[in-house]
Amino acid sequence: MDLKVAELNRRDFLKLSGMSAAAAAGLLSGRTATAQRATNGTPELRISRAKEVLGVCPFCSVGCGTVAHVRDGQLLNVEGNVEHPISEGSLCPKGSATFQLSYNEHRATKALYRAPGASEWQEIDLKRALDMIAERIKKTRDEHLIHEEDGVIVNRLDAMAHLGSAVIENEDNYAFTKLMRSLGVSYLEHHARI
């Protein structure tokens, strides 16, 4: 027999019972107060009245299920979908941060550019950076496209390579691959393999 139980006399038993009852009463009154607060002006949950949009984490081919909460066209939250057959509600750290694809105060909103021969970087806006990249792609292709090789039309562009990214979505990487192949680029790689 357990020694502690054997040593419990009648007086101790009554004392313990009283403490348990008091604790239970305290819990109950706490619950009641919480319930009252919930009905008496407690702020609404961030996702209350939000529409649930089911999706798939964009980052890797595991394909974990997500639920996005959207209200009035505004994304409020992204979390794991507990009904998803693969992930059953769990997301890895990258998937858990999916919300930050849309909102993140640390997100870069400018590009850094260092002109040829310069030692300093300068901030330029993203549109200008994209225009500069597009101009360079066109120039490189115009100058280096191999149209024909050994009598065979190849339309290959060996002067350019493309590096995919695990911080953009599967679908975007797919589109990039299509775009690069249409330009003739055959050197495609992904940063996760480097």
Ligand code: SF4
């Ligand atoms: S949550 Fe993680 S493991 Fe799941 S699909 Fe996204 S990146 Fe892959």
